[in-house]
Amino acid sequence: xxxNNQQNTPAPGAAPEPAAASAxxxxxAxxxxxAxxxxxxxxxxxxxxPDTEAPRSNKILNEIxxxxxxxxxLAVLLALIAGxxxxxxxxxxxxxxxxxFFSRPGDTxxxxxxxxxxxxxxxxxxxVYNFRRDSFADxxxxxxxxxxxxxxxxxxxxxxxxxxxxxxxxxxxxGQMLIAxxxxxxxxxxxxxxxxxxxxxxxxxxxxxxxIWGGLVGFLKARTGxxxxxxxxxxxxVAFYLISYMLRTPGLLQAPGSPNPKSPPMAxxxxxxxxxxxxxxxxxxxxxVIVATALVWYLLNRSSLGFRFRAxxxxxxxxxxxxxxxxxxxxxxxxxxxxxxGLAGVSQVLGTVTGGFSGGIDAGIGFDAxxxxxxxxxxxxxxxxxxxxxxxxxxxxxxxxxxEGVPVDIxxxxxxxxxxxxxxxxxxxxxxxxxxPGGRARxxxxxxxxxxxxx
Amino acid sequence: MKLELRGITKRFGSLxxxxxxxxxxEPGEIHCLLGENGAGKSTLMNVLYGLYQAEEGDILLDDSxxxxxxxxxxxxxxxxxxxxxxMLIPVFTVAENVMLGHEETKAxxxxxxxxxxxxxxxxxxxxxxxxxxxxxxxxxxxxxxQRVEIIKALSRDASVLVxxxxxxxxxxxxxDELMTIMRQLKSEGTSIVFITHKLREVRExxxxxTVVRLGKIVGEASxxxxxxxxxxxxxxxxxxxxxxxxxARPGAASLVVEHLDVIxxxxxxxxxxVSFEVHxxxxxxxxxxxxxxxxxxxxxxxxxxxRTNGSISLNGTRLNGQSVKKVLNAGVGFVPEDRxxxxxxxxxxxxENLMLDRSDxxxxxxxxxxxxxxxxxxxxEKKREFDIRAESITTHAGRLSGGNQQKVVLARELSRxxxxxxxxxxxxxxxxxxxxxxxxxxxETRDAGVPVIVVSTELDEVVALADRIAVMYRGxxxxxxxxxxxxxxxxxxxxxxxGVAA
Numbered sequence: 001x002x003x004n005n006q007q008n009t010p011a012p013g014a015a016p017e018p019a020a021a022s023a024x025x026x027x028x029a030x031x032x033x034x035a036x037x038x039x040x041x042x043x044x045x046x047x048x049x050p051d052t053e054a055p056r057s058n059k060i061l062n063e064i065x066x067x068x069x070x071x072x073x074l075a076v077l078l079a080l081i082a083g084x085x086x087x088x089x090x091x092x093x094x095x096x097x098x099x100x101f102f103s104r105p106g107d108t109x110x111x112x113x114x115x116x117x118x119x120x121x122x123x124x125x126x127x128v129y130n131f132r133r134d135s136f137a138d139x140x141x142x143x144x145x146x147x148x149x150x151x152x153x154x155x156x157x158x159x160x161x162x163x164x165x166x167x168x169x170x171x172x173x174x175g176q177m178l179i180a181x182x183x184x185x186x187x188x189x190x191x192x193x194x195x196x197x198x199x200x201x202x203x204x205x206x207x208x209x210x211x212i213w214g215g216l217v218g219f220l221k222a223r224t225g226x227x228x229x230x231x232x233x234x235x236x237x238v239a240f241y242l243i244s245y246m247l248r249t250p251g252l253l254q255a256p257g258s259p260n261p262k263s264p265p266m267a268x269x270x271x272x273x274x275x276x277x278x279x280x281x282x283x284x285x286x287x288x289v290i291v292a293t294a295l296v297w298y299l300l301n302r303s304s305l306g307f308r309f310r311a312x313x314x315x316x317x318x319x320x321x322x323x324x325x326x327x328x329x330x331x332x333x334x335x336x337x338x339x340x341x342g343l344a345g346v347s348q349v350l351g352t353v354t355g356g357f358s359g360g361i362d363a364g365i366g367f368d369a370x371x372x373x374x375x376x377x378x379x380x381x382x383x384x385x386x387x388x389x390x391x392x393x394x395x396x397x398x399x400x401x402x403x404e405g406v407p408v409d410i411x412x413x414x415x416x417x418x419x420x421x422x423x424x425x426x427x428x429x430x431x432x433x434x435x436x437p438g439g440r441a442r443x444x445x446x447x448x449x450x451x452x453x454x455x
Numbered sequence: 456m457k458l459e460l461r462g463i464t465k466r467f468g469s470l471x472x473x474x475x476x477x478x479x480x481e482p483g484e485i486h487c488l489l490g491e492n493g494a495g496k497s498t499l500m501n502v503l504y505g506l507y508q509a510e511e512g513d514i515l516l517d518d519s520x521x522x523x524x525x526x527x528x529x530x531x532x533x534x535x536x537x538x539x540x541x542m543l544i545p546v547f548t549v550a551e552n553v554m555l556g557h558e559e560t561k562a563x564x565x566x567x568x569x570x571x572x573x574x575x576x577x578x579x580x581x582x583x584x585x586x587x588x589x590x591x592x593x594x595x596x597x598x599x600x601q602r603v604e605i606i607k608a609l610s611r612d613a614s615v616l617v618x619x620x621x622x623x624x625x626x627x628x629x630x631d632e633l634m635t636i637m638r639q640l641k642s643e644g645t646s647i648v649f650i651t652h653k654l655r656e657v658r659e660x661x662x663x664x665t666v667v668r669l670g671k672i673v674g675e676a677s678x679x680x681x682x683x684x685x686x687x688x689x690x691x692x693x694x695x696x697x698x699x700x701x702x703a704r705p706g707a708a709s710l711v712v713e714h715l716d717v718i719x720x721x722x723x724x725x726x727x728x729v730s731f732e733v734h735x736x737x738x739x740x741x742x743x744x745x746x747x748x749x750x751x752x753x754x755x756x757x758x759x760x761x762r763t764n765g766s767i768s769l770n771g772t773r774l775n776g777q778s779v780k781k782v783l784n785a786g787v788g789f790v791p792e793d794r795x796x797x798x799x800x801x802x803x804x805x806x807e808n809l810m811l812d813r814s815d816x817x818x819x820x821x822x823x824x825x826x827x828x829x830x831x832x833x834x835x836e837k838k839r840e841f842d843i844r845a846e847s848i849t850t851h852a853g854r855l856s857g858g859n860q861q862k863v864v865l866a867r868e869l870s871r872x873x874x875x876x877x878x879x880x881x882x883x884x885x886x887x888x889x890x891x892x893x894x895x896x897x898x899e900t901r902d903a904g905v906p907v908i909v910v911s912t913e914l915d916e917v918v919a920l921a922d923r924i925a926v927m928y929r930g931x932x933x934x935x936x937x938x939x940x941x942x943x944x945x946x947x948x949x950x951x952x953x954g955v956a957a
């Protein structure tokens with residue numbers, strides 16, 4: 001009756017960390033059996049396959065990525081509510097007013113309203129449109145700032161998201177960005193070339209650097225079976241200290257005559273031109289990111305390589321039986337993933353921080369990209385808008401702090417809560433009393449045996 | 456003990472797995488629950504065992520209503536369950552497994568293993584089980600492991616025993632022994648619920664038969680009913696139980712396997728010096744109990760087994776050592792044993808699954824770009840041809856029923872030009888209607904002159920399809936016999952007896 005359950009065979013080996021939480025949160029959904037019962041895990045399959053390295057993490061990924069658009073919206077909403085509570089709690093006026101809450105409760109409520117609405121309106125004005133400015137050209141500046149912040153987030157998010165779709169956790173965004181930034185930066189400050197050629201070369205060098213750093217992971221995974229989470233995390237350190245060393249060594253990346261671990265500034269010809277004149281920071285990188293989004297969409301949805309990517313990501317066993325070279329697919333996927341994350345590094349050195357870079361050039365974007373990819377459900381268009389949302393948080397966070405004295409940390413808390421809610425759809429569903437995801441219920445329909453096997 | 460279920464209703468989302476099911480099992484009765492895969496038999500038993508809570512209905516034991524929060528409650532009330540997939544810990548001994556969950560301890564929290572051993576010996580002697588309490592469960596054959604499960608249930612004084620598809624993993628001889636045990640238990644007054652979809656077994660031991668279809672009880676039958684009457688009740692229409700096929704007209708030997716060894720990831724030889732050949736236009740069935748190397752053999756032909764010795768050649772071209780891609784391109788069609796695990800990408804649409812093994816070939820791909828029009832036309836055509844019941848070709852494969860999933864796999868594999876067709880457990884877990892269809896297509900493939908290998912653990916299927924039968928036991932081929940070999944001979948061969956083949 002329950003012969004076809006092997007896909008649920010729990011694969012040995014620890015699931016990567018970000019997924020583990022959601023796994024434990026979502027696993028009990030299948031059957032509500034008490035812990036003492038024989039585990040309702042579908043059936044010890046008669047012959048466990050030795051080569052099931054991916055399925056478990058794939059299942060977790062599916063769980064995360066399979067959530068609906070509604071869940072994303074609700075997660076953001078929940079996070080904003082939680083953020084509001086934190087803003088109110090950390091606000092001094094609220095604290096003072098709450099001291100005499102019982103004599104004049106209106107004061108407390110008023111202060112809360114003041115704090116929260118002030119903070120969120122500052123967030124809006126700092127990230128979309130500033131109504132306090134006279135002209136449209138000035139008022140719209142925050143939006144261009146948002147897009148500038150979003151540029152590397154989208155690029156790196158696309159890279160991480162692409163890897164997710166192939167069933168790989170690319171936690172190595174930082175390392176890939178650093179290597180890419182170093183490659184692009186080196187081309188950017190070392191040569192004297194005409195502008196279009198110089199920019200093109202620098203961009204290509206950066207993408208290639210990221211692709212190699214990512215591809216190396218794919219290669220090692222394919223050849224040796226080493227887990228990509230370990231590899232990418234450790235390569236982050238390798239990249240960081242390698243770049244730090246080079247930045248402190250004259251003749252390598254360090255600016256001549258400077259004692260600081262910092263590179264020389266980019267040559268004029270290598271710097272991304274500003275899109276709307278020098279008044280705004282938004283640069284060519286944003287156009288590149290739009291192109292990259294379109295390309296990734298094509299790759300995943302219309303190309304045969306993307307078809308294989310998705311097949312391997314969803315079910316590597318079936319892909320293998322269908323003659324798809326799973327190992328090569330991992331290598332290609334990591335090359336593309338690294339290249340896209342590399343584009344984020346390029347956009348940092350050639351667009352945002354053109355006066356020379358240091359070891360902190362990645363600005364944590366490699367990790368934020370994971371969040372962006374999750375929020376965007378690893379779909380290119382979704383990642384694009386998730387990146388813009390996060391860009392808005394970054395741009396608006398500073399004005400929140402400046403205008404309302406809200407600690408910028410609170411903004412980060414809100415961001416983190418979004419991730420938490422996104423990565424744990426069952427949590428959001430539980431909070432809003434939503435039914436279990438349609439996919440699960442529908443999947444039960446044909447295969448009652450699956451439910452049934454949980455005995 | 457008398458067991459009564461009244462109006463049990465269990466829903467999963469919009470699916471009603473059990474719809475107001477009434478069932479009475481008298482003391483000392485073997486009550487068969489017969490139904491197709493997915494009919495809701497196991498769900499019902501999981502409700503009884505406390506694993507699921509029913510939305511409606513009552514469970515009564517000796518006319519008193521029971522409330523089971525979990526299996527612990529059910530066990531205490533005297534219900535025991537022998538699961539299809541054994542719930543045993545392989546690295547524990549028999550005694551340790553039997554005491555698991557209700558361990559007796561001596562002073563200082565030390566386990567009282569002696570008591571458990573005595574219990575195992577006592578039950579074992581009562582029924583003539585011949586089980587050593589100190590044997591490691593992992594070392595025991597499946598038939599004996601099943602007895603450990605039975606002992607486990609009996610050691611908790613179960614007076615209602617549920618057997619969930621107990622024969623799926625047994626050889627025909629072990630099945631006969633199990634039937635004897637069931638009769639013995641019955642004579643001691645134990646009530647038995649026996650879940651199965653195998654008609655022969657039902658008629659052999661059942662006192663009463665209840666047929667379940669689509670979550671409802673559709674009728675009772677007496678053990679004297681004929682196979683086709685029972686099948687018609689199960690499926691809801693008359694079904695053809697035999698496969699119509701002309702005698703084979705075998706041509707030249709096409710697939711030649713010589714001295715093939717397959718070594719698994721643990722370094723164990725799972726296929727041992729196997730040689731056989733398959734001719735054009737014949738069906739070679741590979742029979743055997745699950746786990747005797749059949750899976751690995753077919754995987755070796757396809758090229759997924761990394762370590763093989765010996766040779767596999769198709770029309771003179773060596774297959775082993777080649778990539779899966781090359782093997783497929785050489786004209787091998789493959790239906791994997793576990794379609795959801797190896798045959799389909801559940802989150803892909805039917806159309807996408809149909810091009811899974813041709814993701815870099817015309818007509819589906821040109822210049823690295825998917826040709827969606829060509830793919831959709833192809834998928835529509837196959838959906839009609841193979842009668843895949845789904846809303847549309849964009850339905851996700853994971854949402855199809857087992858039979859329709861299998862049709863998708865078949866449609867994909869049979870739409871290439873084939874030189875060899877290998878089908879592993881092609882009808883496992885699919886409805887009787889689809890079984891008919893699958894068997895018909897396999898015979899058609901044979902008649903088109905393609906050599907066909909069918910791996911099956913179901914003797915019925917082997918006998919129905921095979922022109923020749925190779926029986927595997929512990930990684931070796933015990934013998935290759937004609938398709939009309941009597942079942943009892945095949946049964947003995949499946950248990951490893953070589954002498955009978957001759």
